[in-house]
Amino acid sequence: MQPYACPSCRNKSRFYIMEQSPVSVKLHPQTGELVEYISAGDPLQQPYRGEMRRIQCAVCGVTDGAHVFAKTAERLK
Numbered sequence: 343m344q345p346y347a348c349p350s351c352r353n354k355s356r357f358y359i360m361e362q363s364p365v366s367v368k369l370h371p372q373t374g375e376l377v378e379y380i381s382a383g384d385p386l387q388q389p390y391r392g393e394m395r396r397i398q399c400a401v402c403g404v405t406d407g408a409h410v411f412a413k414t415a416e417r418l419k
């Protein structure tokens with residue numbers, strides 16, 4: 343872990359940590375039904391580029407990527 347600070351209210355101790363676990367799927371375009379899980383090696387599937395961890399401030403409710411909270415903690419040192 344590393345120090346986090348809220349970019350809005352500067353809270354440094356109360357957070358929700360949301361670990362992302364992206365699942366690569368193919369859905370039926372009309373019904374939304376899950377057709378299959380797509381393997382990481384599928385050449386038509388872009389790799390996931392989102393954040394692996396998001397943070398919500400448990401004081402003011404601001405939500406952003408963990409890097410924003412980590413950078414804010416650096417800045418407020």
Ligand SMILES: [Zn+2]
Nearest residue numbers: 348351399402
């Ligand atoms: Zn906050």
